[in-house]
Structures are given as structure tokens and as C-alpha cells.
Amino acid sequence: QKEVEQDPGPLSVPEGAIVSLNCTYSNSAFQYFMWYRQYSRKGPELLMYTYSSGNKEDGRFTAQVDKSSKYISLFIRDSQPSDSATYLCAMSDYSNQFYFGTGTSLTVIP
Amino acid sequence: EPEVTQTPSHQVTQMGQEVILRCVPISNHLYFYWYRQILGQKVEFLVSFYNNEISEKSEIFDDQFSVERPDGSNFTLKIRSTKLEDSAMYFCATRPGQGFQPQHFGDGTRLSIL
Numbered sequence: 001q002k003e004v005e006q007d008p009g010p011l012s013v014p015e016g017a018i019v020s021l022n023c024t025y026s027n028s029a030f031q032y033f034m035w036y037r038q039y040s041r042k043g044p045e046l047l048m049y050t051y052s053s054g055n056k057e058d059g060r061f062t063a064q065v066d067k068s069s070k071y072i073s074l075f076i077r078d079s080q081p082s083d084s085a086t087y088l089c090a091m092s093d094y095s096n097q098f099y100f101g102t103g104t105s106l107t108v109i110p
Numbered sequence: 111e112p113e114v115t116q117t118p119s120h121q122v123t124q125m126g127q128e129v130i131l132r133c134v135p136i137s138n139h140l141y142f143y144w145y146r147q148i149l150g151q152k153v154e155f156l157v158s159f160y161n162n163e164i165s166e167k168s169e170i171f172d173d174q175f176s177v178e179r180p181d182g183s184n185f186t187l188k189i190r191s192t193k194l195e196d197s198a199m200y201f202c203a204t205r206p207g208q209g210f211q212p213q214h215f216g217d218g219t220r221l222s223i224l
Contacts, residue, residue, distance in 0.1 A: 004152075034212050043114075043201050043215035044153065051210070088153065096141065096158035096166045098213060102151070 003027070006089055006101025015110050019076040023089035023101045026070065030091040030099075033065050035074045038086045038103065047087075048074070079108045114216035116202050122222045123192055131219045133185045133202030142185045143203040143213060144177065146170065153201065159185065189221075197223045 006023045013019055021035075032051055036044035050056045053067045062075040072091075076083055086103040115134040123129050135142055144156040157167040159177055176188045185204075189196055199220050203213035 032210050032212075036215070041217070043116075043217040046212050046214060049212045090153075092210070094210075096143070096160075097155045097168070098143075098145075098153075099155070100153040 004089060004091055004099050004101045007104055008102050010105040010107060012107045012109060013079055015079060015081060015108055017079050017108070019079050019083070019106060019108075021074040021076075021087050021089075021104050021106070023072050023091075024070055025072075025091055025099075027091075027093065027099075028067070028070070029093040031094065032092040033063070033072050034090040034092075034098070035061075035063055036088040036090060038088055044088055044090075079106075081108045081110050084108050114202055114204055114214055116200075116216035116219050118219060119217070120220045120222070122224060125192055125194060125223050127192055128188065128190050129192055129221060131187045131189075131200050131202075131221070133187075133204075133216060134183055135185055135202070135204035136214060138206060139204035139214075140207050141165075141205045141213075142177075142179070143205075144187045145201040145203060145215075147199040147201065147218075149198070156187075192221075192223045194223050197221055 004025045034049040035047040038044045048063045053065050056063045060077045064073045084107045086105050088103045089101040090098045117132045142159040147153045157171045158165045199218040201218045202216045205211045205213045
């Protein structure tokens with residue numbers, strides 16, 4: 001089974017807050033983990049991707065993968081109104097397919 | 111930054127008709143994909159395409175669907191005998207060469223079947 005679970009939210013935070021977005025999964029074969037951001041009426045835009053367990057940081061964004069718990073997270077520091085979007089996690093094993101979560105809707109209030 | 115381009119942005123079609131959705135991949139990308147997102151649901155994999163043939167397809171991608179790269183630049187998804195439940199956003203995605211690299215998505219075509 002290749003299910004990816006993600007809390008759909010909606011999540012609403014004040015500007016400057018730290019945001020934590022999470023996904024869980026059941027398939028231990030997943031090795032690649034992606035976070036995409038999707039604005040209304042737009043396609044998913046790649047934010048970050050990681051391979052296997054560990055952390056990766058890019059500016060205000062940090063991605064964490066805990067394969068032992070089958071749990072991944074995206075942290076957004078100093079959140080901005082422009083971060084308001086839907087955030088999608090996606091995962092892949094060694095095949096060509098990506099498996100997406102339902103997406104979490106985030107609103108950052110000025 | 112190079113991007114994946116999809117046309118049309120919105121397609122309205124009568125049930126039973128055929129539609130062709132078009133994608134122009136990023137120029138040096140070799141792997142092409144179609145995904146579908148029904149309103150309020152997950153983005154779902156349909157098919158992957160490499161070296162002018164389908165490399166993988168999901169259960170959704172039945173005989174109603176076909177893909178091709180007719181002219182070396184466009185990548186198309188054809189849906190025959192459209193049904194109401196085919197109404198969705200259809201996303202094209204592409205990625206470069208061998209080894210794992212993440213997919214880059216277009217802005218999608220919104221398909222409405224009446």
C-alpha cells in the first residue's frame with residue numbers, strides 16, 4: 001500500500017510564526033521526499049527534496065525525514081503572507097511515480 | 111527559469127467527445143508525466159513516458175487514455191469518450207535524465223466535462 005497522509009488543515013498563523021507541516025506514510029520503500037507549494041490555479045512548485053532520512057535547510061525552509069517513524073516535516077521560519085498556499089508532500093520509491101498527500105492549506109495573516 | 115507549459119488552461123467538452131491536452135516540456139528534460147487532480151482530492155499519477163514509450167502507468171490510465179510525443183517538442187494526453195468523472199485538473203510534469211531528480215510541473219489544464 002502506498003498511502004500518504006497529510007492533515008488538510010486549514011492552518012492559519014500570524015506573520016512571523018514558525019509553521020510545521022507534516023506527512024506520514026506507510027510504504028517503507030519510499031526513499032525520496034519532496035515538498036511542493038501550490039498557489040490557487042497554479043501547478044505544484046518544487047520547494048525542497050531530500051533523500052532518505054535527515055534534515056535539509058534552504059533559507060527559511062527546513063525539511064526533515066524520519067524514516068524509522070515514516071514521518072516527514074516541513075518547517076517554515078518567519079512566515080510571510082506570501083507563504084500562503086497549499087503545501088503538498090510527495091514521495092517516491094525507485095519507480096517513476098510520485099505519491100502525493102492531500103495538501104495542507106496555509107494562511108499567514110499580516 | 112525554464113518552465114513546463116500546458117495548453118489550454120481550461121477545456122470545456124461535451125461528454126463522449128475526445129480531448130487532447132498539450133504540454134511543452136522543459137527543453138533538456140527526457141522524462142514526461144501526466145497527473146490528475148480531482149477537485150478536493152490528491153494529485154494522482156497517470157502515466158510516465160520516456161524514449162517515446164510508456165514506462166509506467168496507473169490503474170486510472172486505461173484504454174480511454176493515450177499519450178504521445180508527436181513532434182519532438184509537444185507531449186500530449188488524449189482522452190477518448192470523455193465521462194463526467196474525467197473532470198479534473200490535469201498536470202504535466204517533466205524531469206531531466208537518469209537517476210532521481212524531482213519533477214517540475216506545469217500550471218495544468220482544467221478539464222470540465224458537461
